[in-house]
Amino acid sequence: MKKDVPERRSPQLLEENLKKALTELLILYLLASREYYIGELTDVIRERSGGTLSISFPYAVIYRMTRSGYIVERGKRNAPDGRLRQYYGITDNGREYLSGLLDIYTKFTKGVSIIIEGENHDSSGKKI
Numbered sequence: 279m280k281k282d283v284p285e286r287r288s289p290q291l292l293e294e295n296l297k298k299a300l301t302e303l304l305i306l307y308l309l310a311s312r313e314y315y316i317g318e319l320t321d322v323i324r325e326r327s328g329g330t331l332s333i334s335f336p337y338a339v340i341y342r343m344t345r346s347g348y349i350v351e352r353g354k355r356n357a358p359d360g361r362l363r364q365y366y367g368i369t370d371n372g373r374e375y376l377s378g379l380l381d382i383y384t385k386f387t388k389g390v391s392i393i394i395e396g397e398n399h400d401s402s403g404k405k406i
Contacts, residue, residue: 315363348372
């Protein structure tokens with residue numbers, strides 16, 4: 279007899295998984311241009327995405343990437359709001375990791391777009 283299992287798939291689940299998958303990429307991408315403090319990163323991501331993207335718990339991601347050597351604390355400074363904030367910057371390892379993430383992201387999203395747009399391509403991505 280089949281057990282009643284609640285449906286675990288939903289558009290919201292996809293959204294959450296995409297956010298989790300892209301959070302490191304987005305943070306590293308922003309840090310590649312300049313140093314930020316954590317709250318500023320979340321605000322910039324929300325603003326630049328038109329409110330589509332937000333990071334609920336940025337500290338866990340920041341600390342994980344710090345432990346991995348992708349970002350580093352750059353010292354405390356007064357933020358534009360006048361408060362003392364810990365700023366973070368990207369490392370050389372972080373830039374290398376970001377480059378790999380961007381390559382994978384670009385290939386993946388290109389492939390998804392090709393399928394959704396209904397065009398036929400060979401394995402090299404060339405239209406057939």
